[in-house]
Amino acid sequence: MAKTPKPEELSKIDYKLPEKGWMDTPVEFKEGMYCHGARPQYLETVDFPNPRQWSSKKDEDWKLPENWKEIVLNGMKERLEKYRSFRLFMDICVRCGACADKCQFFLGTGDPKNMPVLRAELIRSVYKRYFTASGKMLGKLAGGRELTLDVLKEWWYYFYQCSECRRCSVFCPYGIDQAEITMIGREILNLLGLNTDWIAGPVANSYMRGNHLGLEPHTIKSNFDFMAEDIEEVTGIKVEPTFNRKGAEILFVAPSGDFFGDPGTYTCMGYLMLFHELGLDYTWSTYASEGGNFGSFTSMEMGKRLNYKIYAEAKRLGVKWILGGECGHMWRVVNQYMDTWNGPADFLEVPVSPITGTRFENAKSTKMVHIAEFTADLIKHGKLKLDPSRNDHLKVTFHDSCNTARGMGILDEPRYILKNVLNHFYEMPEETIREKTFCCGSGSGLNAAENMELRLRGGFPRANAVKYVHQKYGVNMLTNICAIDRAALPTLMNYWVPGVDVAGVHELVANALVMKGEKERTQDLRLEPLPEKVGAENV
């Protein structure tokens, strides 16, 4: 594995343009900036083409089918006909450059091919050459270029240096969604068996066992028992979650990272404590045991296949509606694709909170409510007894996760919750939050280990904004509502802003939650001592 340079070195970013034009500057693969190729077993599991052992290094033989070029061009043709958005995005860019410096991967690498406009041009140039009259006739003069093996490898390198975060699309006067271009680019690469091992693994696991990690039902149960033990130690209360329970009112779906890795497990303990306190009639599922969907980082079809189980399980269990946890890309899938992919979910009801009676009209079509909406509504109606002073040891900021912020507009709910469960909240600079949030640098399945330099560079703008509030206000806790964030940000903070820890919002909710019959709390959910009491309980 490539050795990661020190922060002093990595932060010296060279924005100098290459000597020749971009078409004449061949791609160079830098160690630490790309992922391993998908192993054959994973592709075989989901019947994907061209499973084989291969190395994704540029100079190695990628073992492509002989007619790979034909496959790519046919694949492009099919998608140009199928997705109006794709053709539109290929045609309408005027190269105004508004997006160029908005991408954290460009800001962190200085590589012009990470400017969204140029990343799109990598595939647009092939579109022009093979699918437009001017490009067919005039070639390079009309912005077209031949599809060569080098071009294909360039696609691989740069479509896996985009986290599909859509920050650039916020600034595009035409609203071109670069994430969709990357998605189609990856989809075409997958026709040749060109996926990363880190994405293909979770896809195969999720397909076979219901979740990215491949946790089997008894493993899930054992992890929950373990978390329940810790909750009992902190609160004296025994939570008893149920699994696959028919007739429950609500099915709860969360990212599997939340019941496997820290600090996700603390978020999960937060869900468990909140639902217990409410006496919510809900169930977990060991089948629909994943909110995330690495299939959506692979192809639309694979996203749909993995997403299927959520409605299928809701139907099998006979629940009324679905509640979803703190996951990022799950919500892009749920909000934008689920009901057309696998709906209509006409066997479910429009979600109504059993505690407040609020009818979630916004979830009328998907029947799935985001937990931040659910909890914000509880607080708004005064249904939770909260003691924010239990979070007084924390100075907190909030990182908007790309998918929930730009993919569904969850901007105010998490902030409303945080401000009610803690006393010290500080925003990062305006141009780095809400719709304009910077990506953690590891979204869309880029959170592997071998591409660590890419992740640290892509996360640099986010880390910079955290550093600002860390230095100015002493912020020591970076909150978020995404499992990839919880997995990726601790590494990013350790590297760029040591002294800042990472937590999901519901961990801090549960810290503050005053539960009926609890013992006096002396520890937070991490089993760390609570700050000394100063004020009275804030109800």
Add this chain to the structure above:
Amino acid sequence: MGFEFNGKTYETDDDGYLINLDDWNQDVANFIAQNEGIEMTEAHWEVVNFLRDYYAEYKIAPMIKILIKEMKKMFGPEKGSNAYLYQLYPAGPALQACKIAGLPKPTGCV
């Protein structure tokens, strides 16, 4: 990828984790450990053996929290800490000890 050991070829992923779990035995473990710069002592084996037992039952490496708590139960409080595990496996118990134990690394949002 892979490596040769005692005249046999072992298939691994690009980070050196064994692909076929049945390929594992103590000698192979010692060999992988050596390449990681680790001399296997009894203390190292305690961790590796626990990981393998856990994997046999649960088909995945344990959460670090579980590893720590179980180590504490089995071998006493001084062995149930992150610091102790990092002392044995400087590159991290999750990655390095699992590699030596012949287990695949967990993937997804972790």
